[in-house]
Amino acid sequence: MTGTDDTADTTTDDDRTTAQLRRRRLLRAGGTLTAAGLLAGCLGGNGGDGGDTTTGTDETDDGGGDGDTETTEGDMDGGGETTNVAIISSPAGFGDRAFNDLALEGLQNAAEEYSIEIQQVEETNQSNYGTVQSRLAESSNPDYDLIVMVGFNHTQALQSNASQYPDQRWMLINDSIDQPNVAGYVWANHQMSYLAGVLAGTMTTREFSYDGSATKPGNPQVGFVGGTDGSLINAFERAYRQGAKFVNEDVEVSVGYIGNYSDTGTANDIATSQYDSGVDIVYHAAAAAGQGVFQAAQETDQFAVGVDADQSVTLPEYQDVIMGSAVKYINRGTFQVAEAVVQDNWSSVQGRNVLGLDAEAVDLVLGQAIGPELPDAVSENVEDAKEAILNGDVTVPCTASGCQN
Missing domain, CATH: 3.40.50.2300 (Response regulator)
Known part of the structure; x- marks a missing residue:
């Protein structure tokens, strides 16, 4: 396993290869998932901000999190295959009644409309983010269609993992990196x-x-x-x-x-x-x-x-x-990216999206x-x-x- 910590790795080369091939087949297939209409009021993607390219890499407190996970099953009436989405918390953790909970809420709203299963990963120790990201990217049961990372604290680890796992789709909140498999969402x-x-x-x-x-x-x-x-x-x-x-x-x-x-x-x-x-x-x-x-x-x-x-x-x-x-409105952003994955419309959200007053975001x-x-x-x-x-x-x-x- 590729990661930043010395966590024990039980993934075999065959498992890793199988997961990567499955992802490539899904990306090539395209258009096989059915979906309902667009969420009214969701914000548009690929919004530029006139050259704002600052990358946040500030250090935060080590909260000592242990990567606790919780799974939420979505509404299965949407038809098609299940879309698996993982979300990793910021150092503040879930239950903050603000940043993390809003990001999770958007995925939960998407799960009410589409066949989505959510894996909620509580990790408050920033030094573990590289390992947690790579572990989810290498997972084959389930194979995650999207991994959402709450906060710029994930940026440094993702700069390595996004290129290490080019077939994995990522959403980074409050920052972005220049990789085709990353949707970076930054609010003003x-x-x-x-x-x-x-x-x-x-x-x-x-x-x-x-x-x-x-x-x-x-x-x-x-x-x-x-x-x-x-x-x-x-x-x-x-x-x-x-x-x-x-x-x-x-x-x-x-x-x-x-x-x-x-x-x-x-x-x-x-x-x-x-x-x-x-x-x-x-x-x-x-x-x-x-x-x-x-x-x-x-x-x-x-x-x-x-x-x-x-x-x-x-x-x-x-x-x-x-x-x-x-x-x-972080919840609208996470909804939009999850929806784009379900609808095989990654190009609508890929890249740097800056959302401010002009978008009523x-x-x-x-x-x-x-x-x-x-x-x-x-x-x-x-x-x-x-x-x-x-x-x-x-x-x-x-x-x-x-x-x-």
């Missing part, structure tokens, strides 16, 4: 974070209270808590900072990094320190660890902004402090509980910012892939 994290800054910048300058929590308009100050201090999350931070200043140049922005995406305790400590210093709204880009920010907001009677999903819905226990969430949504209570100025400022970005009147810092400096 910087654009949605800019809008999060507009929300925070608007509300920190206004007197507002909800269910015991209140802003401090006399001292406009907002906060940011990130996972790892690297190029990708730096884009969240810098865009958020500029979004807040789009509303008020005098807004101060406090910044802290956890060092990983799972430590809710450290996230709580950082956010609490920011709230104690005068911050009244904190935006997090820390996956599962971000729940510590919401806890701190409740404990200090302040507010927060969620990320990736509408976290006032996915984490309803915190909806009393979540003003809004910067969202990206990212947005800022207001919290389910707090949103209706917010002043009209929030929606007005957010819409003004969107228009300015789309018209080119505002240049959002960094790119969808991260900050290059």
Whole structure:
């Protein structure tokens, strides 16, 4: 077996050859699987972004994951052969109520329409990604038609494995590599974070209270808590900072990094320190660890902004402090790639796909509980910012892939 770790390999050369030949036969056959119509509202593939080619290779915390797997069987009424799809988590793991769960949700939605079986692989240790990827690629029972990797943390390992296993189709989320068997999907994290800054910048300058929590308009100050201090999350931070200043140049922005995406305790400590210093709204880009920010907001009677999903819905226990969430529709992307594999239409998704405001792939949504209570100025400022970005009147810092400096 080809991999980056010294895990024991029981695969024989004959097994490996058989699996590769089976894959080649399937690719040559083409058009043998039946499928229903396209998902309404799914996003188009092969979207360019004007030369954004940054590759994220930031290190994350070793979570010590052991590659736990869980299988979900799809609806078998779609006809044709079963399509086998594996999905490997990011270091945050499944159950983050955000990034990983959204990616999985898209595959589960596809399984409701097509004959798809999902293998869910929980791996939180980045150093194991090379081995996990190659093990799935070499599998013959089942032979995976698609392997989905959640997060740029998989990029370095995939750069080797994509060429090592040219007949294996891969989907890489939040990054891409130049190989014909890879569909790279990158969402405009910087654009949605800019809008999060507009929300925070608007509300920190206004007197507002909800269910015991209140802003401090006399001292406009907002906060940011990130996972790892690297190029990708730096884009969240810098865009958020500029979004807040789009509303008020005098807004101060406090910044802290956890060092990983799972430590809710450290996230709580950082956010609490920011709230104690005068911050009244904190935006997090820390996956599962971000729940510590919401806890701190409740404990200090302040507010927060969620990320990736509408976290006032996915984490309803915190909806009393979540003003809004910067969202990206990862579920639509994983649905689209799975559907393309079922329909033998790989060319529609292959390559680098960058999805932003112009494709309605990212947005800022207001919290389910707090949103209706917010002043009209929030929606007005957010819409003004969107228009300015789309018209080119505002240049959002960094790119969808991260900050290059």
